[in-house]
Amino acid sequence: PSSTFSSRQFHSLSNPASFGIAFDIDGVLLRGNIPIGSSPQALKSLYDDSGTLKVPYVFLTNGGGVPESKRAKELARLLDVNILPLQVIQGHTPFKQLMKRFEDELVVAVGKGEPAEVMSEYGFKNVLSIDEYASYFDNIDPLAQYKKWTDKQDVNQNSKSKHVAFSNDPCSQRAQAVFVVSDSVDWSRDIQVLCDILRTGGLPGKEIAHQPPLFFANDDLAYQALFPSERLGMGAFRIALESVFNAIHPAALKYTSYGKPNPFVFKNAETVLMQVLQSSQDNNQVDGREQFFKTLYMIGDNPAVDIKGARQAGNPWFSILTRTGVFKGKENYDECPADLVVDTVEEAVDYILSKEC
Numbered sequence: 363p364s365s366t367f368s369s370r371q372f373h374s375l376s377n378p379a380s381f382g383i384a385f386d387i388d389g390v391l392l393r394g395n396i397p398i399g400s401s402p403q404a405l406k407s408l409y410d411d412s413g414t415l416k417v418p419y420v421f422l423t424n425g426g427g428v429p430e431s432k433r434a435k436e437l438a439r440l441l442d443v444n445i446l447p448l449q450v451i452q453g454h455t456p457f458k459q460l461m462k463r464f465e466d467e468l469v470v471a472v473g474k475g476e477p478a479e480v481m482s483e484y485g486f487k488n489v490l491s492i493d494e495y496a497s498y499f500d501n502i503d504p505l506a507q508y509k510k511w512t513d514k515q516d517v518n519q520n521s522k523s524k525h526v527a528f529s530n531d532p533c534s535q536r537a538q539a540v541f542v543v544s545d546s547v548d549w550s551r552d553i554q555v556l557c558d559i560l561r562t563g564g565l566p567g568k569e570i571a572h573q574p575p576l577f578f579a580n581d582d583l584a585y586q587a588l589f590p591s592e593r594l595g596m597g598a599f600r601i602a603l604e605s606v607f608n609a610i611h612p613a614a615l616k617y618t619s620y621g622k623p624n625p626f627v628f629k630n631a632e633t634v635l636m637q638v639l640q641s642s643q644d645n646n647q648v649d650g651r652e653q654f655f656k657t658l659y660m661i662g663d664n665p666a667v668d669i670k671g672a673r674q675a676g677n678p679w680f681s682i683l684t685r686t687g688v689f690k691g692k693e694n695y696d697e698c699p700a701d702l703v704v705d706t707v708e709e710a711v712d713y714i715l716s717k718e719c
């Protein structure tokens with residue numbers, strides 16, 4: 363990447379703290395790992411010729427599965443700009459606020475990628491991925507033998523107990539919470555094992571007990587990805603788990619979902635945008651005066667998530683809906699209209715820069 367952060371980076375703006383941008387990732391900048399159109403160029407226009415950043419921006423995604431530091435590197439490679447880990451806000455990023463509550467407890471992390479690494483980085487000391495957790499319970503998944511893709515060796519030999527400080531067997535130690543960090547890879551195994559954990563107070567195979575807390579990183583029904591029509595997201599998995607759980611258990615499933623459109627996500631993005639701005643300003647530029655954003659732009663592809671969230675967050679958020687992802691309509695989205703609808707993220711960035719600079 364040719365772009366860098368420096369103390370001079372905001373000098374070209376007359377009022378550097380007046381605006382910032384939050385970019386959704388899937389369906390706006392990328393589909394899978396493929397940049398959409400000229401999205402890397404759109405990001406590059408936020409840097410000056412020497413590659414220093416002119417405009418504070420963050421990635422505000424409901425996706426995840428890898429630690430923020432690693433995601434920053436991946437995004438930098440795919441989008442060809444320098445990115446600070448601070449600029450990456452994922453669906454599961456707020457889970458770190460729950461660390462103190464579950465610091466030493468056994469917790470189970472679900473989803474694609476490296477869910478246990480994510481939770482370890484947040485400070486959780488006894489976390490097992492659901493792959494590893496399930497491997498302790500013989501025959502917990504009666505369909506395992508038909509799942510040709512399962513690489514048991516990897517789970518058993520390479521990654522076992524990397525993220526646990528306890529010596530007890532999970533078969534006799536209660537799992538105290540479940541975190542769905544990213545999209546479930548094997549719905550049938552995960553629904554089975556989660557029902558086991560949740561019905562028994564965290565001791566699969568034992569008697570019914572109080573449900574441990576369950577947290578989802580987002581509640582997206584669908585996301586864009588590479589296929590022409592949207593794919594089922596974590597919200598769809600939540601519905602499946604909830605329907606099955608409620609059919610086999612007397613008390614309804616209790617859970618908490620994070621991610622957009624929750625207003626606290628946008629509040630936090632505002633704080634992070636200010637940190638991005640301040641982390642790269644000269645001390646004498648900051649000079650003790652209070653700084654604030656006049657406008658924060660949310661550029662997203664999903665009306666029910668990105669646009670609804672920005673609208674609910676209110677001032678200073680301004681929502682821009684692209685046609686490159688979940689939303690493919692001609693006009694605005696009726697149920698939750700955006701402040702502006704554009705074809706692409708390039709168009710959105712052009713609009714912002716021509717209005718602000």
Ligand code: G3P
Nearest residue numbers: 387388423424425582585
């Ligand atoms: O799994 C990712 C998806 O649910 C949403 O990603 O970047 O569009 O918020 P994003």
Ligand code: MG
Nearest residue numbers: 386388389663
């Ligand atoms: Mg999206």
